Amino acid sequence: VFVASCLLDIYAKNGALLDAQKVFSKLPHKNLISWTALIAGYADHGPGQVAIKCLEDMKSHGVSPNSVTYICVLKACSNLKSLADGRNMHSEIVMKGFEEEAVVSSSVVDMFCKCGSLQDAYKTLKSLKVRDIVSWNALIAGYTEHGPSQEVLVHLEQMEAEKISLDAVTFVYAIKACGNSGAVEQGQGLHLQIAQKGLENDTFIASTLVDMYSKFGLIIDAQYVFERLSVRDVVSWNAIIKGYGMNHAGKKAVKCFEDMIREGMKPDTVTFTCILSACSHGRLVCKGKEIFKLMSTVHGVVPVLDHYNCMIDMLSRAGCINEGLRFIDTMPCSPS
């Protein structure tokens, strides 16, 4: 039975839902753990409706869901963006008293944000007896993605008023919101706080700062953050390459790309959209064509629609209409 449970979990985690379902149906005694593992599989890999259906089946088989089960079903509601299902789950959770648990309440807040209802998310958060940092971060994430960016800064103040110290996740969202809304002064203020807390070297924060400064047009500051970063991953490189491209520094973008390769960093599909777009905006047609060729041959990255669009854009900007048309003929997918 343990072996079957583990197997079920492995299948569910990998999205092999048919296999998971098969193992599950052969279990002689389906308990809380096996039901939840199955639901987790459907929540992560879809279809989410099945996860919700499983919860009903589970209850009708006389097995009571616990907080973990509800967290998984909430994730399914998020993926479905189904506010109606989410609200139903929330009422059930409140009725059963699971909302007292921070892991559950933060998941509820996150679910409401992902279903597009910042109001429900905020109302839930405010009604909680204990608001932990994760619940706040989930709300701020929601406002960063869907809401007015000024609200993000208002919520930061509320957090500080509640004496919750901002963590790396909070800062990532806050500076992202500043970048999206052009809030230069607030962004600089947050950067100062980040430096004071010694979080400047956090890879996630640094990449977001690079992106924020690039969006402000302050490429010098973006470069400063990038250069001081001791451990750079592919996202930090992509962010600075994109930054140069956005700020009319195509040649620097190319140089940066070449540095990246020289340092042994493996470029990914995003790297190539950034660098090809930089070549396009900087009229670096030869370089762009060269990089496009190396992309699949040397770096093993399969070009997708975005890359082709960059190339067509680049060729047509340079006036090479015929070459652009010929290029379209070589595309495996249809152009947009």
Added chain:
RNA sequence: AGAACGUCGUACUA
């Protein structure tokens, strides 16, 4: 007893 669980960064996500 053990096995299931929450908020993050760079494209696209219209």
